[in-house]
Amino acid sequence: MKYLFTLLLLTSLLSNAQKDTIRLKNKNILIGTVESFKTGxxxxxxxxxxxxxxIKFDHITSIYIHKKCIITLTKSRRRFGLVRNIKPGIVAITTNEHLVEVFKISEITSFQEVSDERKKRYTGSIDIGYDFTKAQNKGQTTVNSTLGYVGKLWVSNVSLDILDSKQDDVDDIKRTDSKIDIRRLFSKTWYLIGELTFLSNTEQALDARYTPNIGMGKLLASTPKLYLGLSSGIAYNVETYVDETLNKQSTEAFISVNFNMFKFEDISLTTDIKVSPTISEWGRTRVDYNLTLKYDLPYDFYIKTAFTLNYDNEPAIVGNQYDYIFSSGLGWKFNK
Structure with missing residues (x-):
């Protein structure tokens, strides 16, 4: 019995050793997993x-996280390492180089655990919307999905948005918008960015637009309530239209601004705008704008509202300079 008790005790300790632990001001101790931290x-x-x-972070007197984290601090600072509480209100971050830095808890704007297993560094989401109207048998389906990866120096995101609308006596409306985004961090606030975007929409008679681009970005601001980033670079456009005589290729410059705001506990807002003046075809300018508002629900479900706008001052069809989509739906997210 003595050996059995010792074995059970060691098993319990080893099990808890692989869990995150926090101690609260009311002396309660919680053992489990840190899912996320933002806005305090x-x-x-x-x-x-x-x-x-x-839990409000100022209610925590000590914290132990067994996985390494990507930590975002005020003044646009980033760190990667282990987070340990050394005294109330003070944490130590230990990096791979065994460098220990001490910060006030109030300086941490967010952190995200990064598993040593690559397959557990992925996150994703999918949401679906459907509308049907008896008049003219109108039906519209929207599908939006994302997949993300977070490592020590590499961050990547993949997104796919599809709209398919059909009704009697009217041409079908179809739109596909996808993007692969890869970022390589190389300093506290600077990063390299590579993207491949694809757009197809019937409104602008665009069969396909492939746009690989490369550039550099900088984190301008990071606080408990917002994130602001700026990037710029060069892109190459390959466009095919319903009218094949309009097919063309061009070189563009681009400047992009990304803004994320976290004002409420369960609500998040992200928006970005990219302006792309054509270098090889003077006078043409394209603008892409996105806005997404999410409200988190229990069990990893969420409600999402999104707006996307594409502008081209020299479209294939005169008068169709704009194409935009407004969508809403119920979604589910996962974290490996």
Whole structure:
């Protein structure tokens, strides 16, 4: 019995050693997993609770996270390493080079755990919307999906948005918008960016537009309530239209601004705008704008509203300079 008790005790300790632990001001201790931290709120899950705990960070007296984290600090600073609490309100971050830096908890704007197993560094989401109207048998389907990867120096995102609308006596409306985005961090605030975008829409008679681009970005601001980034570079356009005589290739410059705001606990807003003046075809300018608003629901579900605008001052069809889409739907996200 003594050996059995010792074995059970060691098993329990080893099990807890692989869990995150936090101690609160009211002396309670929670053992589980840190899901996320932003805007001063720590989301913490345990095996014995149906719902995640949402805890104000200033209510935590100590914290232990067994996985390495990407930590975003005020003044656009970033760190990668282990997070340990050394005294109330003070944390130490230990990097791979065994360098230890000490920060106030109030200086941390967000952090994200990064698993040593690559397959567990992926996150994703999918949401679907459908509308049907008896008049003219109108039906519209929208599908939006994302897949993301976060490593120490590499961050990548893949997105796919599809719209298919049909109704009697009217041409079908189809739109496909996708993007692959890869970023390589090389300093505290600077990063290299590579993208491949694809767009097809019937409104502008565009069969396909492939746009690979490369550039450099800088993190301008990072606080508990917002993120602001700026990037610029060069792109190459390959466009095919319904009218094949309009097919063309061109070289563009681009400047892009990304803004994320986290004002409320369960609400997030992201928006970005990219302006692309054509270098090889003087006088043409394209603008792409996106806005997404999400409200988190229990069990990793969410409600999303999104708006996308594409502008071309020299479209294939005169009068169709704009194409835009407004969508909403119910979605689900996962984290490996």
């Amino acid at each position: 709120i720590l989301v913490f899950s345990t095996n014995y609770s149906d719902k995640d705990f949402h």
